Amino acid sequence: MATEVPRPRHRWFAATYDVMGRAGEKQMAPLRRRLLHDLHGDVLEVGCGTGASFEYYDWDYIETLEATEPDPFMARRAREKIASLDEDARARVRLTEAPAEALPFEDGRFDAVVSCLVLCTVSDLQRSLGEMRRVLKQGGELRLLEHVAGDGARRMVQGAVQPVYGWFGAGCQLTRRTEEAVREAGFELEVWERMRFTPLHPGFLGVARKAASP
Numbered sequence: 783m784a785t786e787v788p789r790p791r792h793r794w795f796a797a798t799y800d801v802m803g804r805a806g807e808k809q810m811a812p813l814r815r816r817l818l819h820d821l822h823g824d825v826l827e828v829g830c831g832t833g834a835s836f837e838y839y840d841w842d843y844i845e846t847l848e849a850t851e852p853d854p855f856m857a858r859r860a861r862e863k864i865a866s867l868d869e870d871a872r873a874r875v876r877l878t879e880a881p882a883e884a885l886p887f888e889d890g891r892f893d894a895v896v897s898c899l900v901l902c903t904v905s906d907l908q909r910s911l912g913e914m915r916r917v918l919k920q921g922g923e924l925r926l927l928e929h930v931a932g933d934g935a936r937r938m939v940q941g942a943v944q945p946v947y948g949w950f951g952a953g954c955q956l957t958r959r960t961e962e963a964v965r966e967a968g969f970e971l972e973v974w975e976r977m978r979f980t981p982l983h984p985g986f987l988g989v990a991r992k993a994a995s996p
């Protein structure tokens with residue numbers, strides 16, 4: 783039987799997320815746009831947080847957007863964002879409070895799955911990626927914008943600050959080898975762009991497709 787997934791509850795992180803996000807919007811807006819460009823059909827956004835990406839979807843091409851978010855404080859804000867979308871878009875979005883490790887959707891349901899700054903925080907990285915793979919159609923796309931472990935001295939500093947950083951960052955992990963984990967989960971990963979969100983947050987933007995066999 784699958785083990786129970788801890789449910790995050792971070793009231794203050796949720797309360798400050800959009801305010802902090804506005805400071806980084808100049809960097810994040812084009813990245814979110816690129817992450818979501820050309821998406822169409824049935825899309826799942828995992829760990830949607832406060833719904834910061836909703837405004838960047840091209841709603842002319844999205845048939846349905848299932849958004850998931852396990853933290854009730856983040857989910858409450860995401861619901862407010864959904865309520866502020868225009869009526870036509872709003873009717874196509876549904877939010878479910880669920881973790882990436884146990885997605886409540888049938889196999890092969892989605893044309894695309896989106897993970898934006900989420901794989902750093904999930905409690906079980908491989909299980910989450912396995913679920914994303916399971917709910918994707920063959921030929922579907924896992925779009926990823928994630929920060930990852932650095933190399934050498936950067937990796938050492940990330941490890942040193944992690945205990946304090948993780949507490950303030952609602953469990954966010956600086957030292958995950960996410961690209962490797964994506965490939966190990968049975969995806970072929972195409973990196974479109976590498977960036978540094980901050981000196982401690984090297985990251986990548988790209989797409990992963992199900993490899994022929996895991």
Ligand SMILES: C[S@@+](CC[C@H](N)C(=O)[O-])C[C@H]1O[C@@H](n2cnc3c(N)ncnc32)[C@H](O)[C@@H]1O
Nearest residue numbers: 829830831834853856881882898899903904905
């Ligand atoms: C840094 S925030 C990113 C939020 C949003 N994706 C964005 O682009 O702004 C990380 C999010 O992952 C969520 N999260 C934490 N554990 C999770 C899990 N096990 N499954 C899915 N999401 C999770 C957090 O609640 C939080 O909303």
